[in-house]
Amino acid sequence: MKVRVVLVEPEGMINFGFIVRLSKNFEIDEIAVVNPKFDPFDEEVKRFAAQGVNYLSKVKIYNTVEEALEGFKVCTSAKVSHDDPLRQHVLPWELKDYIGDAQIVSLVFGRESVGLRRDELEKCDILMHIPASSSYPVLNLSHAVAITLYEFWKQFKLERGTLPS
Amino acid sequence: MKVRVVLVEPEGMINFGFIVRLSKNFEIDEIAVVNPKFDPFDEEVKRFAAQGVNYLSKVKIYNTVEEALEGFKVCTSAKVSHDDPLRQHVLPWELKDYIGDAQIVSLVFGRESVGLRRDELEKCDILMHIPASSSYPVLNLSHAVAITLYEFWKQFKLERGTLPS
Ligand SMILES: Nc1ncnc2c1ncn2[C@@H]1O[C@H](CSCC[C@H](N)C(=O)O)[C@@H](O)[C@H]1O
Ligand SMILES: Nc1ncnc2c1ncn2[C@@H]1O[C@H](CSCC[C@H](N)C(=O)O)[C@@H](O)[C@H]1O
Ligand SMILES: Nc1ncnc2c1ncn2[C@@H]1O[C@H](CSCC[C@H](N)C(=O)O)[C@@H](O)[C@H]1O
Numbered sequence: 522m523k524v525r526v527v528l529v530e531p532e533g534m535i536n537f538g539f540i541v542r543l544s545k546n547f548e549i550d551e552i553a554v555v556n557p558k559f560d561p562f563d564e565e566v567k568r569f570a571a572q573g574v575n576y577l578s579k580v581k582i583y584n585t586v587e588e589a590l591e592g593f594k595v596c597t598s599a600k601v602s603h604d605d606p607l608r609q610h611v612l613p614w615e616l617k618d619y620i621g622d623a624q625i626v627s628l629v630f631g632r633e634s635v636g637l638r639r640d641e642l643e644k645c646d647i648l649m650h651i652p653a654s655s656s657y658p659v660l661n662l663s664h665a666v667a668i669t670l671y672e673f674w675k676q677f678k679l680e681r682g683t684l685p686s
Numbered sequence: 687m688k689v690r691v692v693l694v695e696p697e698g699m700i701n702f703g704f705i706v707r708l709s710k711n712f713e714i715d716e717i718a719v720v721n722p723k724f725d726p727f728d729e730e731v732k733r734f735a736a737q738g739v740n741y742l743s744k745v746k747i748y749n750t751v752e753e754a755l756e757g758f759k760v761c762t763s764a765k766v767s768h769d770d771p772l773r774q775h776v777l778p779w780e781l782k783d784y785i786g787d788a789q790i791v792s793l794v795f796g797r798e799s800v801g802l803r804r805d806e807l808e809k810c811d812i813l814m815h816i817p818a819s820s821s822y823p824v825l826n827l828s829h830a831v832a833i834t835l836y837e838f839w840k841q842f843k844l845e846r847g848t849l850p851s
Binding site: 535546547569573614653656658664667668671675679 | 700704707708711712713734736737738778779816817818819821822823824825828829832833836839840844
């Protein structure tokens, strides 16, 4: 299974550096970045990537979300709804049940400021929400990535042994 | 159950601001900080705490690790060993089995540079390790906190409904 992290218009170098580090911590195959608002190879990014800096070689830049999506698509959202069909969500520990034995999985994260747009959510196969306090369920981007990659590692690498392919 | 995050000599304001935010995301009761290497109430911290900034009111500063520890103590470590009895570890999803119905739990995290010292590990009831790539299992501090608080929320709030007390 090939696992891709897809970042849609990320805004911050610190978050991005941390995500590169996390991608090495959890052996991600590709870091797809759609229209970043900074230079993904800046020294500041490298500083926060720490010993994950060699994973900058896994970064691929895309101009549009369409081009960046591939395989089974998991969108993520800080907000969920019980009425809106586009906001019906699965929980992190249920991922395995939905993804089955897809050969390519794209884990899609939104902008720090406004998340993913409706037309972007529509392109995904499922929407995943990390449950947290109802008074403040909005995680910082790289921390949402950390929890998602951890669950993925647990479910696919440790429990099923299908990572890496 | 009262849940405390204990940070031993943290070095970075960005990580600390993110941990304050995470403490609100996952409704932590106290943020115990032992001998921080910066001003925990600096503007930089507040910037990264985002809408979690009001959780700075949960911060308590301690001079020594001894004073900061309370209740059932979970130490965390990026490194584990199969020989060293102090490095025998439990996995994040096993926490519930060890913690039982302790009234106070302290989740203890080490320095960005060198983690927790041997004499500090000795003071804990269990050692928890987040499994990750053997080529780079060392997570950034605030990302290790994120995954730990997420597992705690899942096991104690969602599955057992004992949080907050
Ligand atoms: N609780 C949560 N569950 C899943 N993803 C989350 C999350 N909190 C943050 N994220 C991820 O982090 C990204 C940036 S947070 C975006 C917040 C924005 N105010 C909004 O309206 O959505 C989100 O797009 C999502 O990918
Ligand atoms: N220097 C300091 N020492 C001890 N506690 C402090 C402190 N600065 C702030 N606090 C504590 O942190 C709480 C929140 S301070 C953060 C909110 C603040 N109104 C702001 O400017 O954004 C305060 O009520 C106080 O309890
Ligand atoms: N895989 C992992 N599991 C559990 N905690 C981790 C972790 N990776 C990092 N941490 C936490 O993050 C802190 C800073 S990382 C410290 C790394 C240091 N080089 C060392 O020798 O340990 C650690 O003390 C621990 O609290």
